[in-house]
Amino acid sequence: MNTLAFSSVVYGISALAGFLGALTGLGGGVIVTPVLTLMLGVDLRFAMGATLISVIATSSGAAAAYVREGFTNVRVGMFLEIATTLGAIAGAHLTAVVPVSGLAVIFGLVLLYSAWQSAHPIPPQKEPRADPLAVHLKLDGAYPGAKGVVHYHVTRVKTGFSLMFSAGMLSGLLGIGSGAMKVIAMDQFMKIPFKVSTTTSNFMIGVTAAASAGIYLHRGYIEPGLAMPVMLGVLTGSLIGARILVGARPRLLRLVFAGVVGLLAFEMIYNGVTGGLK
Amino acid sequence: MTDERIEGIIGNLLRFGVFLAALVVLAGGFWYVAHAGWQPISYSHFHPSIRGVRAVASLPGPLALIQIGLLILIATPIVRVAFSLAGFALERDWMYVGFTLIVLSVLISSLVT
Numbered sequence: 229m230n231t232l233a234f235s236s237v238v239y240g241i242s243a244l245a246g247f248l249g250a251l252t253g254l255g256g257g258v259i260v261t262p263v264l265t266l267m268l269g270v271d272l273r274f275a276m277g278a279t280l281i282s283v284i285a286t287s288s289g290a291a292a293a294y295v296r297e298g299f300t301n302v303r304v305g306m307f308l309e310i311a312t313t314l315g316a317i318a319g320a321h322l323t324a325v326v327p328v329s330g331l332a333v334i335f336g337l338v339l340l341y342s343a344w345q346s347a348h349p350i351p352p353q354k355e356p357r358a359d360p361l362a363v364h365l366k367l368d369g370a371y372p373g374a375k376g377v378v379h380y381h382v383t384r385v386k387t388g389f390s391l392m393f394s395a396g397m398l399s400g401l402l403g404i405g406s407g408a409m410k411v412i413a414m415d416q417f418m419k420i421p422f423k424v425s426t427t428t429s430n431f432m433i434g435v436t437a438a439a440s441a442g443i444y445l446h447r448g449y450i451e452p453g454l455a456m457p458v459m460l461g462v463l464t465g466s467l468i469g470a471r472i473l474v475g476a477r478p479r480l481l482r483l484v485f486a487g488v489v490g491l492l493a494f495e496m497i498y499n500g501v502t503g504g505l506k
Numbered sequence: 507m508t509d510e511r512i513e514g515i516i517g518n519l520l521r522f523g524v525f526l527a528a529l530v531v532l533a534g535g536f537w538y539v540a541h542a543g544w545q546p547i548s549y550s551h552f553h554p555s556i557r558g559v560r561a562v563a564s565l566p567g568p569l570a571l572i573q574i575g576l577l578i579l580i581a582t583p584i585v586r587v588a589f590s591l592a593g594f595a596l597e598r599d600w601m602y603v604g605f606t607l608i609v610l611s612v613l614i615s616s617l618v619t
Contacts, residue, residue, distance in 0.1 A: 232543035235535070270549040281576055285528070288520045288582050302513060306590060306605055313612040320616075365601070434520075434583040435609065441580045442616030448554020452565070452572035453547065456535045459579070463528055 235457045238268070242461025246286065249462075250469025252485045257283045257404055258342055260458060261335065262492040266499065270454065272328050272335075276403030277449030280437050282462035283405040287433035289463065290470065299427040301369040304382065304420065308392045309432055312410070313439035315396025320443035322401050332500030335402050339493035342408055347486040356419040359383040371424055380421050388418040400440040403449070405433040512593035516586055523582030530575030538568035559617060584613045 229237070245259045257279045264275040323331065362368055362382040370379045391413035399406040407429050414425035444450050556565055562573045587610050594602040 229547065230544050231547045232539050234547050235539055268549075271552045273552055274549045281579060284579050284583065285524055288579075288586075289524045298513075300513070302516075302590065303602060306587075306602060306609065309587075309609045310605060310612075313609055313616075317612065317616055366599075435587060435613070438580050438583040439613055439616050442613070442618075445556075445580075445617070446558050446619075448552075448557040450573075450576065451549060451555060452534070452569045452576060453538065453555075454549050455576055456531055456538065456572045459531060459576070460528065460535065463524070 231453070234268075235453075238264070238454070239457040239461040241267075242282065242458045243465035243468075246282070246462035246465025246467075247469040248465075248481075248485055249286075250466040251472070252346060252482050257286070257462065258339065259489060259492060260462065261403065262339065262496050264454075264458075265332075266492070266495050272331055273323065273447075273449045274451050274454055276323070276331075277444045277451065278455040278458040280403040280441055280444055281450060281455045282459045283403070284434050284437045284441065285459050285463045286466045287405060287407075287430055287437065289467070290430050299371050299423050300431045301367070301420070301424055301428050302431070303365070304367050304369065304414070304418075304424075305428045305431045307365060307367065308389065308410075308414075309435050311389045311392035312396030312399070312432055312436040315393040315398075316400035316436045316439040317443060319397035319400025319402075320440040320447075322397070323443075323449075324447065326401070329500045329503055331402065332496050336493045336495075336497035336500060338398065338402060338404070338406075339489050339496060343486040343490040343493060345408055346482050346489070356381050356383040359385065361385045369424065371421065378421070380424070381419070383419045384417050388413050391417060396436050396439070399433075399436050400443070403440065403444070405437060407433055512590070512596075516589055516593075519589060520582060520586055523578065523585065527575045527579035527582065530578060531572050532575075534568050534571030534573075534575055537571060541566075541568050580617070584610070584617075587613060 241263055242260055245263065249257070249259070260282065261275045261279045264270040264278070265272050358368065358381045362385050365385065367382040367385065368380065370377045392410065395406045395409040395413060398404070398409060410429035410432060411425050414420040414428060415422050441450070555569070556562065556573065559577065562570050565573060587606060591603060591606040591610060594606055
């Protein structure tokens with residue numbers, strides 16, 4: 229394929245992925261890598277590098293909007309970024325050791341989990357009590373609710389911190405944002421309100437990905453010719469997606485998207501196990 | 507300076523960084539396609555054309571421009587963390603100055619080493 233055709237195809241696929249990712253709240257990055265490797269035969273490491281770049285773009289773009297709304301808890305984000313950036317660096321270094329087939333299988337498993345999660349939204353949490361460690365770290369926060377400011381407490385700081393290290397590691401290992409895992413750590417374990425968890429997670433994804441990006445650059449995973457259409461495509465798609473539906477996540481679309489992600493997951497695992505990806 | 511004001515500045519900074527990066531990458535992309543659009547391309551074998559930050563000088567013009575855009579994008583969250591550092595310092599919140607310094611040094615060490 230010539231460069232013009234290849235760039236156009238990659239741009240189109242990435243725009244569609246970014247659009248669906250924004251509509252379903254799953255993030256577009258997670259499906260770009262498998263599509264690039266499985267359909268266009270791109271080396272997994274190049275695909276991960278290009279996707280990581282698009283993750284920084286969409287996260288920073290979306291975070292700009294969320295920070296203004298006042299939902300993002302900057303202290304929680306900064307404190308947990310210590311864990312995610314260290315994890316990301318560990319994960320990015322691991323890509324040099326883990327064989328591509330292994331990466332493909334891990335990627336497939338993460339995709340499967342994402343598919344399952346997007347089809348089964350997380351139930352809301354009960355109100356927790358104040359946690360001395362969280363109070364000491366000044367993590368408790370407030371956000372603008374329908375009936376004025378809502379104050380909330382943060383709990384299980386140590387568990388959340390360790391989960392964030394794993395989320396960062398997964399992000400560095402696979403070149404993804406691992407937003408789903410960050411949200412679970414904050415919402416399910418630290419009992420942070422869902423809206424605050426999702427926006428703070430978005431805020432953290434860009435910083436986590438930037439930590440991996442340094443290592444990826446040195447290893448040569450970030451090819452400008454490939455990252456260009458992926459970044460521009462995902463950014464275009466996610467901007468359109470965010471404009472069309474702010475907040476609403478149609479159930480049917482979620483299920484269809486979950487199905488697509490599930491299929492990609494099986495394909496990745498199959499190719500990883502049979503050695504189809506080298 | 508209040509938290510909201512700092513957050514407002516951070517929001518604008520992120521938006522500007524992404525916009526600037528996208529613009530540079532787009533310009534590089536048009537140049538690249540106009541220059542090499544009819545040449546065959548494949549990424550199926552892992553032969554990196556660039557390793558490290560400084561190697562950008564060794565790339566042909568269009569790809570170098572794209573890479574510069576990508577570097578602006580990677581720098582955006584790092585500059586964001588630096589702004590948070592200044593914000594926490596203005597609030598005299600030394601614990602968070604410490605946390606932010608840790609994050610910043612991890613980010614910079616990953617780019618530099």
